[in-house]
Amino acid sequence: MTTIQWFPGHMAKARREVTEKLKQIDVVFELVDARVPLSSRNPMIDVLVSHKPRLILLNKADLADPYITEQWSRYFQGKGFKVISIDSQTGKGTEKIPTVAKELAVDLLEKLKAKGMKPRAIRALILGIPNVGKSTLINRLAKKKIAKTGDRPGITKQQQWIKVGSELELLDTPGILWPKFEDQIVGLRLAATGAIKDEILDFQDVAVFLLKYLKEQYPKPLMERFKLTEINEDVIELFDAIGRNRGLLMSGGYIDYDKAAELILREFRSCKIGKISLEKPE
Numbered sequence: 001m002t003t004i005q006w007f008p009g010h011m012a013k014a015r016r017e018v019t020e021k022l023k024q025i026d027v028v029f030e031l032v033d034a035r036v037p038l039s040s041r042n043p044m045i046d047v048l049v050s051h052k053p054r055l056i057l058l059n060k061a062d063l064a065d066p067y068i069t070e071q072w073s074r075y076f077q078g079k080g081f082k083v084i085s086i087d088s089q090t091g092k093g094t095e096k097i098p099t100v101a102k103e104l105a106v107d108l109l110e111k112l113k114a115k116g117m118k119p120r121a122i123r124a125l126i127l128g129i130p131n132v133g134k135s136t137l138i139n140r141l142a143k144k145k146i147a148k149t150g151d152r153p154g155i156t157k158q159q160q161w162i163k164v165g166s167e168l169e170l171l172d173t174p175g176i177l178w179p180k181f182e183d184q185i186v187g188l189r190l191a192a193t194g195a196i197k198d199e200i201l202d203f204q205d206v207a208v209f210l211l212k213y214l215k216e217q218y219p220k221p222l223m224e225r226f227k228l229t230e231i232n233e234d235v236i237e238l239f240d241a242i243g244r245n246r247g248l249l250m251s252g253g254y255i256d257y258d259k260a261a262e263l264i265l266r267e268f269r270s271c272k273i274g275k276i277s278l279e280k281p282e
């Protein structure tokens, strides 16, 4: 996971670097987390890449609620975007990317043709906030390990194009942009997915937020995973029940809330509670 601290200077620099990269490319692949598609978008993305055709990739779809991911696809399509839901780890869905990229660049290809030029490969850039899966997707499309997790704003390296089939080329370094910070709920959603480091937000707060959400939206999977006989309205009671059932006790028989919070977050992130989305379209 990234170590970037997004101070204003770093944001300005990331923005400059992305603007520089955009000059070389035809289409943008905006990568978001399918569990939190709006919270995991950069707040300035629409302004920054307004002049480029864009494909929205709902990544980590293997972890998200398929029914809600479908709703998100329709939501973004309704806003005029092309959308594909993908799992970059296994590659599921990624095979559709070259064809959709070509559809997006149709105007460009027409222009080249009109000028009597040969059609060339479409050039794409992957753009997203930290930890959303940019490197995993680049490696998947390249069919080998290319992107290092050390590729950070500020570390200059020779950029190269990766061939993805015969009609698509991908910049081997992604564009990294900062997440939204202004909204507490956005921060909690990002923290729950692991996009924000656990030291930044109190992880007990994050676990409480998650548990409140799960008890409202996913009571059945929650009960099954933690062998609960009922969903208690009081979150502390829920913590207690989970802690007791898993034997997370301190001396004196008190529940170890730190351990219980850690467990809830870990099991959510590793999909053990189920395929869960933390955000729904309005």
Ligand SMILES: Nc1nc2c(ncn2[C@@H]2O[C@H](COP(=O)(O)OP(=O)(O)OP(=O)(O)O)[C@@H](O)[C@H]2O)c(=O)[nH]1
Residues within 6 Å of the ligand: 001, 002, 059, 060, 061, 062, 063, 086, 087, 088, 089, 090, 128, 129, 130, 131, 132, 133, 134, 135, 136, 137, 148, 149, 150, 176
């Ligand atoms: N389950 C699942 N995990 C994924 C997927 N894509 C990426 N990951 C995991 O998410 C974590 C972050 O992936 P990276 O590819 O390092 O993300 P990044 O956007 O390059 O991150 P930064 O380098 O911090 O900007 C890793 O643990 C990946 O294995 C996916 O589609 N499904």
